[in-house]
Amino acid sequence: MRNVIIIGSGPAGLTAAIYTSRANLQPLVIAGQSFGGQLMNTTDVENYPGFPEGIMGPEMMQKFIKQAERFGSEMMYKDVTKVELSDDSKKVWVGDEMFEAKAVIIATGAEPKKLGLxxxxxxxxxxxxxxxxxxxxxxxxxxxxxxxxxxxxxxxxxxxxxxxxxxxxxxxxxxxxxxxxxxxxxxxxxxxxxxxxxxxxxxxxxxxxxxxxxxxxxxxxxxxxxxxxxxxxGIGHMPKSEIFQGQITSNDNGYLEVVNGTYSNVDGVFIAGDVNDERYRQAVTASGSGCMAAIDAERWLEAQGN
Amino acid sequence: MDEQVNQKAEDVAANDFQEKVLNSDKPVLVDFWAEWCMPCLMMAPVLDDVAREMSDKVTVLKLNTESEGSREWAIKYDIRSIPNMKLFHKGEVVHEFIGFRPKEVFQQELEEALNKIA
Missing domain, CATH: 3.50.50.60 (FAD/NAD(P)-binding domain)
Structure with missing residues (x-):
């Protein structure tokens, strides 16, 4: 069984990957087919500290991926289709393939809302x-x-x-x-x-x-x-939280809820980034919460005697 | 030097589109792209791999939508979003891909589309 699976590959998921891989937890990042999150659809990012000239969103995400891989994160560019999070061994499916981990970090983000026609x-x-x-x-x-x-x-x-x-x-x-x-x-x-x-x-x-x-x-x-x-x-965003409904508590708009930092209602499941955040929705805040989730997961695993 | 190894998705000029794409006996995959389109730049290495690995089945060409004369082709084929990759067979579009796809996914979809016309 793996230590940790990270679902999502925007700033939140990849920051969680950088931190957990540096902590030697060898995370599996299930990045999704359209990986990189919402920044892949942007041009210049001018408000992320450390890039005084600005940087193209997709280029920034490729740098995030490189940094995560440098410390041993394993990337998988497929979509999660089902999860079963209640047991000690948390199960994540990608089609017919199933992966198990002690801890899961959910960082699936949000996407532009559609009209539904x-x-x-x-x-x-x-x-x-x-x-x-x-x-x-x-x-x-x-x-x-x-x-x-x-x-x-x-x-x-x-x-x-x-x-x-x-x-x-x-x-x-x-x-x-x-x-x-x-x-x-x-x-x-x-x-x-x-x-x-x-x-x-x-x-x-x-x-x-x-x-x-x-x-x-x-x-x-x-x-x-x-x-x-x-x-x-241009009618706003919605969280990508559908596959977690019924297992992870969410608010009326579908955003997954956290208690005490990044803890979810399920032991060993942590939440980071826009899938929880209706208010700030920035690359840098998503990164910050990805870091928090990684640290929470790391300490939780330690407490389990990992 | 092994020619196979160096094979890449080549650019096609708007002037050559009729000859190299529409008149081709072999299926041709055309990538409509632009330099300012980041997902297009990410798609480029995937297309180079496909050009090399599937050269027996399909020719892969790239049409820069900002290049001279290319707009009329983009208009003719109703390009509204790139990267946009169209598979041509005997002058007709038989399959299209809109948006970036990872190599594995793209290749599988392309194989399936090619099998249908084989």
Whole structure:
């Protein structure tokens, strides 16, 4: 049986890997197929201490991986499909393969929230995107939309004006949640038009790519289609906690709960990063909690007579 | 020097797309990519490996979407997100991959797609 399995490979999981591997615990990091976490979808990271010139998010994550491997972390680029955490020997499945460990650190993070429409899935990567910085350049002189009214939606909309001829912001209420400074930038930008009190009912397409949206006007109780080529999501994040539900306690939004540092409700299971953190959601805070989880796990293993 | 060992996924110019991709008898995997796209740069070594290891079954080419004349191909094939890898057989797209995949996963999916047209 292994000492520790770490599930997740963003800043939290990889920092936990660096610490536990330096402590000679030889962690197995089940990194996921789309490893590296949310920073893989960013460009410049300018607020992580130690990189005065900034660093590209994916490059930073590759450095994290290198550092974890240097001390003997074992990386596996597959997705966890099932866990059974209640016994002394905790079981983690990757398809048909099963791995056992005394301790588990959950650092699965969060992901952009989706609308939950079938048509959204159908056109994912074909006009539907959650990453303006990745895909924006393919919308030169096209009409696009951003769904959401918070800071990240406003940022996406402003970024997209570099390429698109027009950017609709689709906002459910009659006001923006975004900070005052972002609201001002949105309102001042001639390319952006805010569509108030609208909800996306369906993503329309020609079977190949997105051609429009069916919008519901919740103020006038009316439906209308608009033509456009892209829909970007900016409606917040959700924790990747589904496979732990029923075993690890979570709050109403699905975020896993911790008690006393990084301890979960299950003995030997520790939690780090955005899967627990609705409030700060930063690379550096995720790293910090990954370090805490590693130290908690290390001391817990010691106390078990490891 | 062993030619096999040095084989990599080669760049294709927009001008040569018709000839090298659409007119090819052998299946061709085209990677639509750009330098500013980090997942594309991570995909590059995977594609080099695949180009080498599967050279008997498929040709792997890379089209930089920022290169001259390439935009019309990106528009023709409705590229909206990269990395975007399309498998061409007899001038038609028979399979597409959107987004980064680790080598093992990518190779398996590609094998399956190639088996279907074999």
């Amino acid at each position: 079938d048509s959204e899935e159908k056109y994912w990567g074909k006009g539907v995107s959650s990453c303006a910085t990745c895909d924006g350049a393919f919308y030169r002189d096209k009409v696009v939309s951003v769904v959401g009214g918070g800071d990240s939606a406003a940022e996406e909309a402003l970024f997209l004006t570099r390429f698109a001829s027009k950017v609709y912001m689709i906002v459910r209420k009659d006001e923006l949640r975004a900070s005052k400074i972002m609201q001002d930038r949105v309102m001042e930008n001639e390319k952006i038009e805010v569509l108030w009190n609208r909800e996306v009912k369906e993503v329309l397409g020609d079977e190949n790519v997105v051609t429009g949206l069916k919008l519901y006007d919740n103020k006038n109780d009316a439906e209308k289609n608009i033509e456009l080529q892209g829909m970007f999501l």
